[in-house]
Amino acid sequence: xxxxxxxxxxxxxxxxxxxxxxxxxxxxxxxxxxxxxxxxxxxxxxxxxxxxxxxxxxxxxxxxxxxxxxxxxxxxxxxxxxxxxxxxxxxxxxxxxxxxxxxxxxxxxxxxxxxxxxxxxxxxxxxxxxxxxxxxxxxxxxxx
Amino acid sequence: xxxxxxxxxxxxxxxxxxxxxxxxxxxxxxxxxxxxxxxxxxxxxxxxxxxxxxxxxxxxxxxxxxxxxxxxxxxxxxxxxxxxxxxxxxxxxxxxxxxxxxxxxxxxxxxxxxxxxxxxxxxxxxxxxxxxxxxxxxxxxxxxxxxxxxxxxxxxxxxxxxxxxxxxxxxxxxxxxxxxxxxxxxxxxxxxxxxxxxxxxxxxxxxxxxxxxxxxxxxxxxxxxxxxxxxxxxxxxxxxxxxxxxxxxxxxxxxxxxxxxxxxxxxxxxxxxxxxxxxxxxxxxxxxxxxxxxxxxxxxxxxxxxxxxxxxxxxxxxxxxxxxxxxxxxxxxxxxxxxxxxxxxxxxxxxxxxxxxxxxxxxxxxxxxxxxxxxxxxxxxxxxxxxxxxxxxxxxxxxxxxxxxxxxxxxxxx
Numbered sequence: 258x259x260x261x262x263x264x265x266x267x268x269x270x271x272x273x274x275x276x277x278x279x280x281x282x283x284x285x286x287x288x289x290x291x292x293x294x295x296x297x298x299x300x301x302x303x304x305x306x307x308x309x310x311x312x313x314x315x316x317x318x319x320x321x322x323x324x325x326x327x328x329x330x331x332x333x334x335x336x337x338x339x340x341x342x343x344x345x346x347x348x349x350x351x352x353x354x355x356x357x358x359x360x361x362x363x364x365x366x367x368x369x370x371x372x373x374x375x376x377x378x379x380x381x382x383x384x385x386x387x388x389x390x391x392x393x394x395x396x397x398x399x400x401x
Numbered sequence: 402x403x404x405x406x407x408x409x410x411x412x413x414x415x416x417x418x419x420x421x422x423x424x425x426x427x428x429x430x431x432x433x434x435x436x437x438x439x440x441x442x443x444x445x446x447x448x449x450x451x452x453x454x455x456x457x458x459x460x461x462x463x464x465x466x467x468x469x470x471x472x473x474x475x476x477x478x479x480x481x482x483x484x485x486x487x488x489x490x491x492x493x494x495x496x497x498x499x500x501x502x503x504x505x506x507x508x509x510x511x512x513x514x515x516x517x518x519x520x521x522x523x524x525x526x527x528x529x530x531x532x533x534x535x536x537x538x539x540x541x542x543x544x545x546x547x548x549x550x551x552x553x554x555x556x557x558x559x560x561x562x563x564x565x566x567x568x569x570x571x572x573x574x575x576x577x578x579x580x581x582x583x584x585x586x587x588x589x590x591x592x593x594x595x596x597x598x599x600x601x602x603x604x605x606x607x608x609x610x611x612x613x614x615x616x617x618x619x620x621x622x623x624x625x626x627x628x629x630x631x632x633x634x635x636x637x638x639x640x641x642x643x644x645x646x647x648x649x650x651x652x653x654x655x656x657x658x659x660x661x662x663x664x665x666x667x668x669x670x671x672x673x674x675x676x677x678x679x680x681x682x683x684x685x686x687x688x689x690x691x692x693x694x695x696x697x698x699x700x701x702x703x704x705x706x707x708x709x710x711x712x713x714x715x716x717x718x719x720x721x722x723x724x725x726x727x728x729x730x731x732x733x734x735x736x737x738x739x740x741x742x743x744x745x746x747x748x749x750x751x752x753x754x755x756x757x758x759x760x761x762x763x764x765x766x767x768x769x770x771x772x773x774x775x776x777x778x779x780x781x782x783x784x785x786x787x788x789x790x791x792x793x794x795x796x797x798x799x800x801x802x803x804x805x806x807x808x809x810x811x812x813x814x815x
Binding site: 260261264265270295296297298299320321322323324325364367398399400 | 535538539541542547548752753754755758759762769770771775778784785813814
């Protein structure tokens with residue numbers, strides 16, 4: 258298998274070219290957006306809940322590399338029908354197994370962007386824990 | 402452009418000075434097209450640092466013993482070399498810092514906190530590196546000063562007709578601009594901005610990190626008040642940079658970092674500060690790195706900055722001609738006669754990360770991302786670009802490999 262086929266295996270290219278659950282849900286119960294500070298990639302994830310905390314539907318929008326967009330697309334399929342608490346506790350390895358390719362540290366950040374943003378959306382709506390690598394903001398510059 | 406009497410440099414011969422080009426990754430040498438990010442290091446620099454550590458090393462400005470005198474002489478010789486590179490009136494105006502970024506932070510904190518307040522205006526540009534953007538944005542917030550930018554046109558060149566409007570917004574106190582844009586390669590009209598800044602009563606801060614390794618930078622000809630440069634972009638080690646500042650402004654400024662070396666005397670009730678440049682050099686500096694920086698400047702100036710500029714101009718012309726022939730590539734930035742050796746571009750429908758990933762498998766190293774210029778990315782309407790950049794050791798064959806690699810990218814993901 259060539260290096261290309263290893264990283265951009267068919268399922269990744271399929272999700273990249275035809276992303277599942279694409280678009281921001283209207284109406285939605287939870288929404289968050291996030292950026293990858295390394296490359297400026299952006300993703301917005303929106304969630305609609307069914308009974309209680311069960312994720313009934315999820316939609317995403319963003320701009321980024323094949324890995325980040327395909328991973329977020331795969332994530333949306335993975336989390337439907339689960340509760341907010343389950344997803345907030347979801348180990349990143351579950352998504353990485355689904356992606357199924359070896360990733361360098363830089364590309365790992367691409368792959369996990371959508372999961373981090375989804376956990377932030379769930380945190381905002383349901384108070385579930387934030388992903389540890391996000392933490393709280395260390396502050397910002399706001400000019401009046 | 403340099404005059405035609407400048408002898409051309411022989412990049413193929415110079416590459417023998419760089420062991421990294423003998424390194425095979427995936428079975429072939431790397432086409433290293435990321436020198437705007439950081440440059441490779443010649444043996445001359447590495448040898449000088451090793452010799453310094455083995456024969457001349459001790460702390461500087463401290464010991465009365467001869468080894469310390471040797472170390473101090475090596476360190477201060479490097480300072481004189483930096484002063485010579487920049488045509489500084491005095492080496493006492495040259496402060497060693499950790500980086501160009503730290504040099505700009507030094508000005509923003511030590512000058513800005515004392516001299517900025519409500520009603521004052523800090524002017525930066527839309528194509529600044531974050532290093533010359535965020536410190537000013539932060540200090541503007543801290544002091545209540547306004548923070549305004551000079552916009553660029555669609556070719557990535559500053560729109561100087563915006564200056565009159567900015568002058569009506571308040572007292573312009575700082576104008577900060579990079580001499581060469583690290584993302585687009587735009588060569589900015591810093592002399593014009595410096596004259597305008599001084600008409601307003603402002604100081605002119607020049608980020609020359611991307612310029613000094615590639616072209617002659619003369620702080621007096623620029624009319625600047627502060628100029629920041631970096632070692633690692635100029636064949637030197639990382640961990641050291643330099644700030645040149647106009648003596649009377651440096652003399653009047655508060656210190657930045659405080660501690661050892663920057664003091665004249667310390668008492669329980671009172672501390673007085675050291676003279677220039679030591680007032681701004683608290684703590685043990687990056688001694689061997691500064692010596693390596695000096696050796697790198699010697700290496701580059703022996704080749705000749707005009708020859709380097711001409712060499713890079715030929716490369717960037719080759720690259721732009723080749724890229725502009727490809728319909729699915731969009732090149733950002735100014736025409737070739739107003740740009741340094743940097744080309745940023747977009748491959749239609751393919752994210753720069755994916756472009757750079759596939760190019761890497763072809764042995765071509767380029768940068769993909771926002772290049773620490775997010776406001777510029779916003780202006781260009783992209784999240785990121787792919788960037789190829791050149792230096793004295795870059796060769797035409799590497800651009801051929803880039804172009805061939807881009808066709809592979811298109812065939813794979815397009």
